Amino acid sequence: MTIKTSITGFPRIGENRELKKALENYWARKSTILDVRATAFELRKKNWLLQKNIGIDLISCNDFSLYDHMLDTIVMVNAIPERFRNIADENERYFAMARGTEEATATEMTKWFNTNYHYIVPELDGNMEFRLNFSKIASEFKEAKAFDILPKINVIGPLTFLGLSKSVEGKNCLAYFENIIPIYKELMKALSALDDTIFVQFDEPIFAKDPSARQLELLKTAYDALASISVKTKIIVLTYFEHSNEASAVLAKTPVWGIGCDFVCGGKNLDTLGSLNNKKLIAGVVDGRNIWINDLQQTKALLNRISSVVPKEDVIVSTSCSLVHVPYTVANEKNDGIKNWLGFAHEKVREVSLLSKMFRDEPVTETENNLINANLKIIEEKKVSLKVNNPSFQQRIKNISKFERVDAYSNRMSIQKKAFKFPALPTTTIGSFPQTEEIRKIRSDYKNNIISLGEYEDGIRKYIDGCVAFQEEIGLDVLVHGEPERNDMVEYFGEMLLGFHFTANGWVQSYGSRCVKPPVIYGDVSRPGPMTIRWTTYAQSKTKKIMKGMLTGPVTILNWSFVREDIARSEVSKQIALALSEEIEDLQSAGIKIIQVDEPAFKEGYPLRKNDIPLYEKWAVENFKLSVSTARTETQIHTHMCYSDFNDIISTIEAMDADVITMENARSGNELLDVFKKTGYKNEIGPGVYDIHSPRIPSVEEISQQIASLVKVFPIGQLWINPDCGLKTRKWEEVKSALTNMVNAVINIRPAAK
Numbered sequence: 001m002t003i004k005t006s007i008t009g010f011p012r013i014g015e016n017r018e019l020k021k022a023l024e025n026y027w028a029r030k031s032t033i034l035d036v037r038a039t040a041f042e043l044r045k046k047n048w049l050l051q052k053n054i055g056i057d058l059i060s061c062n063d064f065s066l067y068d069h070m071l072d073t074i075v076m077v078n079a080i081p082e083r084f085r086n087i088a089d090e091n092e093r094y095f096a097m098a099r100g101t102e103e104a105t106a107t108e109m110t111k112w113f114n115t116n117y118h119y120i121v122p123e124l125d126g127n128m129e130f131r132l133n134f135s136k137i138a139s140e141f142k143e144a145k146a147f148d149i150l151p152k153i154n155v156i157g158p159l160t161f162l163g164l165s166k167s168v169e170g171k172n173c174l175a176y177f178e179n180i181i182p183i184y185k186e187l188m189k190a191l192s193a194l195d196d197t198i199f200v201q202f203d204e205p206i207f208a209k210d211p212s213a214r215q216l217e218l219l220k221t222a223y224d225a226l227a228s229i230s231v232k233t234k235i236i237v238l239t240y241f242e243h244s245n246e247a248s249a250v251l252a253k254t255p256v257w258g259i260g261c262d263f264v265c266g267g268k269n270l271d272t273l274g275s276l277n278n279k280k281l282i283a284g285v286v287d288g289r290n291i292w293i294n295d296l297q298q299t300k301a302l303l304n305r306i307s308s309v310v311p312k313e314d315v316i317v318s319t320s321c322s323l324v325h326v327p328y329t330v331a332n333e334k335n336d337g338i339k340n341w342l343g344f345a346h347e348k349v350r351e352v353s354l355l356s357k358m359f360r361d362e363p364v365t366e367t368e369n370n371l372i373n374a375n376l377k378i379i380e381e382k383k384v385s386l387k388v389n390n391p392s393f394q395q396r397i398k399n400i401s402k403f404e405r406v407d408a409y410s411n412r413m414s415i416q417k418k419a420f421k422f423p424a425l426p427t428t429t430i431g432s433f434p435q436t437e438e439i440r441k442i443r444s445d446y447k448n449n450i451i452s453l454g455e456y457e458d459g460i461r462k463y464i465d466g467c468v469a470f471q472e473e474i475g476l477d478v479l480v481h482g483e484p485e486r487n488d489m490v491e492y493f494g495e496m497l498l499g500f501h502f503t504a505n506g507w508v509q510s511y512g513s514r515c516v517k518p519p520v521i522y523g524d525v526s527r528p529g530p531m532t533i534r535w536t537t538y539a540q541s542k543t544k545k546i547m548k549g550m551l552t553g554p555v556t557i558l559n560w561s562f563v564r565e566d567i568a569r570s571e572v573s574k575q576i577a578l579a580l581s582e583e584i585e586d587l588q589s590a591g592i593k594i595i596q597v598d599e600p601a602f603k604e605g606y607p608l609r610k611n612d613i614p615l616y617e618k619w620a621v622e623n624f625k626l627s628v629s630t631a632r633t634e635t636q637i638h639t640h641m642c643y644s645d646f647n648d649i650i651s652t653i654e655a656m657d658a659d660v661i662t663m664e665n666a667r668s669g670n671e672l673l674d675v676f677k678k679t680g681y682k683n684e685i686g687p688g689v690y691d692i693h694s695p696r697i698p699s700v701e702e703i704s705q706q707i708a709s710l711v712k713v714f715p716i717g718q719l720w721i722n723p724d725c726g727l728k729t730r731k732w733e734e735v736k737s738a739l740t741n742m743v744n745a746v747i748n749i750r751p752a753a754k
Contacts, residue, residue, distance in 0.1 A: 006056065006057060006318040007349055008238065008318055008321055010060060010324070012064045012065060015505075019039060019513070022035060050346060052149045068119050069156060070119040071097060075090075083105075097120065106693065111604040116560055119511075122165035124165050137155075138190070138194065152201050153191065153201065160203060163206035163215065174214055185226065192229065196232060197232055202223075204244075216246055223235065223237060235256040236257060239260065240288070243269045244261060244269065265320060281310045285303060285355065288348070292562075295375075296351070296375045297375075300355060327506035328344055328345050328346060328505075336501075341522070354372065388566065400578065402629055405628060425719055425746050426720050427477045427746055428476060429727060430596075430723060432480075433735065434727060442460070460535065464484060467480075478547075479543055479547050481538075491518075491519055492552075495519075497526065526579060531551075532587065533590050548595065554574075555573055555599055556600055558576060593635060593636065596640065597624070598640045599624060637659050639656065640663065641664070657683070660684040661683065662687075662722050665689075666690050666724050684720060689703050690742065707746065723742070
């Protein structure tokens with residue numbers, strides 16, 4: 001069989017978020033693990049048959065996960081952290097690592113390269129009894145074969161597994177190579193027993209970053225060994241999200257069958273095509289990260305350019321990366337003006353098939369020919385659409401010159417401390433409170449015209465009243481209104497801005513059962529009116545304490561949206577920043593004295609290659625500063641950041657010059673704080689004192705110990721006390737107990753702090 005097409009990986013959450021619902025029912029003890037596995041099987045079956053019926057040759061198996069593919073790899077090599085090893089039930093142990101238990105904190109999560117997907121970070125130590133757990137791979141391979149498809153077994157490669165791990169012993173994780181590589185060798189032997197011919201896709205995206213000489217040396221060692229174990233196995237080593245020229249040059253000298261490259265985000269991969277040494281090239285030419293339809297004619301030209309170096313019969317048309325980063329299908333979307341511009345996972349699979357036929361000059365059906373002609377027409381229409389470009393507004397953006405606040409931080413903070421008179425270790429939360437079924441129903445019923453505007457507003461007011469009363473009751477110092485009117489921290493603002501589109505069912509997995517529905521930025525962004533004044537000022541009217549205004553920052557709105565591709569991302573971010581600066585002006589004029597501009601996705605937008613980082617940092621910092629440039633000296637600006645390695649961006653954080661930064665910290669064991677201490681960070685800081693991604697409730701003693709560890713790093717006068725992140729995904733009973741314990745811990749510490 002000649003292999004012409006391949007799909008890197010497919011969404012697993014389900015067309016209608018079936019996996020999310022199954023998992024949450026299981027966690028709520030409303031169903032069993034057998035119910036979850038039954039749902040998972042039906043989703044895998046649907047995914048496989050969809051790809052088979054479209055005509056894809058290599059279809060992934062083992063790309064499906066009940067929570068996270070890195071967590072699956074942890075289980076595969078038995079890299080179970082010590083605190084979970086005494087959990088006998090494998091299902092309970094699996095989810096305990098992801099979500100924590102009463103006794104054990106969850107394993108750290110962080111962003112999967114520069115995407116909004118979160119993965120579970122492996123924790124390695126030399127005492128681990130690494131061994132192969134082959135059951136999941138074998139089971140899903142047999143399932144796939146039963147549907148008469150050619151399965152391609154997806155596995156996280158050994159160098160990426162190590163490169164994304166952390167050592168509890170403080171080692172460079174490459175030191176565990178000799179512990180891990182025997183497990184991968186055993187895996188290859190086990191795979192070779194499954195069938196006469198086995199295709200294995202090893203994902204090695206770590207080489208899309210700047211690889212070290214040691215990583216490249218071990219890459220050759222690994223794949224020389226793995227590709228030589230059995231003639232039955234055909235190994236594909238795949239990278240994505242950037243170019244991987246160094247790795248491709250090394251892999252070309254190993255016995256691997258194919259090398260996969262991303263030609264959407266990694267244009268420089270074209271530079272090494274001549275040195276592939278007769279390997280199959282899995283050409284990632286259909287964008288797996290954005291939702292616009294493929295320009296078929298332009299991509300055909302790219303494939304022709306590739307085939308001028310690599311023989312056409314050696315080129316396998318594929319997606320640039322897994323389609324887990326895009327929604328399932330456009331079929332469920334309303335025909336509201338831009339639907340024809342969109343291509344989700346289902347449509348991208350069809351694009352791979354079409355492009356392969358176009359590239360090889362193979363006959364197409366009448367339906368396929370109509371799709372090709374329609375594609376050409378849509379691409380041309382979009383280029384000249386007035387929905388996309390507003391020349392007068394673009395000129396206004398170009399004329400912006402002010403990016404700084406009026407006063408320096410030292411002067412601002414002096415004035416703010418005199419005005420606010422906060423006690424030592426002021427307490428607050430990050431912004432959101434639980435999104436109850438009742439409040440979601442109120443929003444949904446209003447959106448669907450089931451209840452009136454008055455009934456909707458009564459429901460929002462009732463929630464805010466209760467939220468404010470609870471915060472006052474437990475003694476928080478700076479309050480929030482809880483955000484009951486907001487479905488999502490990005491989508492809410494996008495709905496208030498011009499240039500945004502919202503899908504009906506464009507859900508994407510963020511982690512586990514957590515799904516997001518990213519806005520689509522298709523045109524110039526501007527603010528037609530106030531976005532947050534109504535409910536923030538209402539909440540402020542219910543308390544004499546300070547109420548924070550809550551905004552999502554320009555870089556996060558950008559990075560958590562699907563973004564237009566006809567202008568630079570920096571320009572889109574600047575448009576959003578201008579809108580936010582107008583909102584801040586209105587908030588402070590309405591009496592709001594503290595405004596939080598959240599940037600949890602600031603780090604995830606970083607380029608993977610070091611040479612490209614300075615430009616990103618320049619415009620990202622400028623746009624954050626533009627968004628807060630209207631803040632007065634006495635207005636305190638907070639920001640919040642999530643799951644970031646701050647070591648390499650501390651100078652950038654300092655340049656952002658927020659008065660207070662809060663950040664996720666609890667899962668990292670305070671490791672994130674060392675860099676702030678070493679650099680002498682001067683602005684105020686609120687490291688999260690407990691993990692909100694886990695349902696466990698920390699005790700007063702536990703939080704007290706956490707605060708005591710923070711005081712060893714920072715002066716008390718520099719610290720704020722807060723949870724790791726927003727509380728929207730937690731239940732009220734968890735939130736009330738955890739926040740009460742947090743405030744009580746601070747109250748116990750304050751007398752000594754004086």
